[in-house]
Amino acid sequence: MFEIRKEGLAMAEGPNILVVDGETDTLNLINESLREEGYLFSTAQSAHKALQKLKGKEFEVIISEIEMPDMGPVEFLRRVRRISLRTRVIFLTDFANVQLTLELIKEGVYDYLKKPFLKDELKILVRKALQKGEAFDEGQKSALEIRGKFDRFIIGKSDEMRKVFAIIRKIAKTDLTVLIQGETGTGKELIASIIHNLSWRKNKTFLCINCAALSDSLLESELFGYEKGAFTGATSTKQGLFSAAEAGTLFLDEISETSLELQAKLLRVVENREFIRVGGTKPIKVNVRIIASTNRNLKKCVEEGKFREDLYYRLNVLPIFVPPLRERKEDIPLLIRYFLQRSGQYSNVKISPKAVECLLKYEWPGNVRELKNVILRAAVLCGNSKKIIPEHLPEYIRKLKKSSFPQSFFENLPFREARKRAIEAFERKYLQDLLYKNKGNVSRASKLARLSRPYLHQMMKKYSIKAQDYRN
Template identity: 40%
Template sequence: MTKNILIADDEKNMIWAIKRALKDENYSIFSAADGEEAVKQVKSKNLQLVLLDLRMPKMDGMEALKEIKKINADLPVIMITAHGTMESAVEAMKIGALDYISKPFDVDELKIQIRKAIDVGDMSRQIEFLTEELQNATGKIIIGDSHKMKEILEMVNRVSKSNATILITGESGTGKELIANAIHYSSDRSNKPYIKVNCGALPEGLLESELFGHEKGAFTGAIERKIGRFERADEGTIFLDEIGEISLAMQVKLLRVLQEKEIERVGGTETIKIDTRVIAATNKDLLEMVEKGEFREDLYYRLNVIPIELPPLRERKEDIVSLVDYFLDKYCKEIGRNKMEISKNALDYLIDYKWKGNIRELENIIERLVILNQKGKIEKTDLPKDILYQEQANTDFTLPTEGINLEEVEQSLIRQALESTDYNQSKAAKLLGITRHTLIYRMDKYKIDSNKE
């Protein structure tokens, strides 16, 4: 599809030069001689990028940028700067400009910057579409403007078009099922069956029958043929939640399904080919289970083709305000009352809280506050005691007057955590309040050996 670019510059030679540089690219190019005209064209045209000069008559580039961002906050804008206006370029990026080019510019560099800017705009629109589609399909929405959640949504957008097996990991309450929903409902299988199985909620004997089905007479109580969930999910998706709970015997059978793309019903002899996309999820450390012999290594790698790790809420605190606002709106609507407010003091306590139960815990607390609060505003005194008194458990570190080397302190703490846990990475990560994957990344960064010396 042809991309529409607006060049806003009062120098006709500059507009001509940029048009000439882009003549072989697949762009439709529009031009504006001042900021006011640029703003009008943003309102009237479907643009994918604006190149905006800082120095223009009627309305300069900075004011035009502010107006453009009011009209379309996601529209990428690259500032055109002259020598000596670098401070203004930095200020423009704080307002919302994506990048800047300096006069005179390098043609190849200009083309690269434009392609990158348009890709960013496309990705923003895809994420917005994906979020809306998920809400329409499931009645639920993924809330999160943090960098981590944007990266995850970008990953969801990329992998949903493939048929690869996906393993979603993260603590309880982080939203693993929502991510699985997003992958299915934005995939080419979205109009096909989507079957969910909680592997931890079913005993082993029943789980096999549920997954693969059974023939009449296969066991006591099997009075008729039962079609299993893998078979029901043919051409669609099966979501295996709490995959770390299945027995080693069941792991062998699941491995065969993933390898051969076929099943046999319990008590049957017929081999049934299936085309089912598998998404698995767990709050357990499967690699640690592999090391202990509790989970098959070959199955782990079959499941972990594309890993998606969801961060705990304490590592994405910038999303808490949006989540609180969403849940307040949701539960006020449910009980038919006007939307409640929350004081800044109370919100600060929620932001500082550790949230061991993650988003699920936050949602439960907001629901309780909405139901029990008779006022129109949630105050600090309305919060549960464990949130109010969290500060008593917090340790305050005082920065020495001579300062510290933060990297040396971090390395020392990592080594201490590893030594105190006999180099058990999962336990060491828990001591440090980070995920195991984050610990491994930092060990690699500081070249810390994973074994005892």
């Protein structure tokens, strides 16, 4: 054991670090860096020797070469975790292996450092690992409370949602970029905020911006900020969201709606954690975790030339797919109880089995957000009876049949006419769901459906569908 003394004071109570590396040059660089920081540290020449030392003494951080002759990195990490959950493992590597990196993340690796590295890079990484260790100690005391918060915000018992829960818990511990994919209303922003709140950045800022809501130039100014005099009206320098979220998390909602030009600038931030303000010339470094979301198939957008392939692969390091409500209908009764209990004034409102049956038949194009609105509306309508029945539900849900086509729908019809009726039924239902999802906004609906506005208006006129009916 190397015991470091600084300004005449023994550092016996300082953090302990274990270094596992057989290369003399690398070992000397690590030892020098740790001495300069005043840390206590031990060395081990192999994975087995390191595990033996860990069994006899607690180490806050292990810095280890990723290629060890006596044990693979995944197995080594698993054994470390069995002995001590508190110990943070940092791997040193001189090659990039995405598959191995993802495996190590799943097993709980803290981070890795690519060789050759600078002393300052190692010092910063060790410092963060030690801070996370302190947060872990504090978190252990309130583990049930944290789990309670998690369960309170995301509701579901289906297999699909259990998989999502498991992924969130694992990736929250890392600092890598996350891509959340799912339809509108599935709770992507909520999941992003939970990842932030379960991470070591939880006491720092969480900011979000809807990329689809702003024009390209305005979005660039909001994200990166601008220098004084960058354009007419820029009377002072403005800090952008990347700077405002320093040490925290920035959530880029609907990133698929950004232009290729802006995507190139986002790529620089994702890759190098640096950007240039509008009207500026100097790169600005930033320490922020990036979480992005989309309701589109990004891979298809790449194939169509609407999204940069390099940015897609940078974002898609840790993907999460949030299933639509129609694919996890067993969660609907649970969500109903949750919305009523959390509403406060409607916590004592009940719902009849027949009303639940109506809700289970519906396909929920607006997902969880639509279900919440329907339940709270029904709770208001049920009044003093304090019980929701089918009559309190919207007509389009209440009168929905189990099948899209009743038994008599095609009765005695020739093929061509039956097909025509089926197409018309599909078009009508598609338009209704589309306008509901976009709250009657025809421009947004036409963009999502990839139809021209005149053609969409023509179809709406054909089926007597009015946009204003979907605006409230």
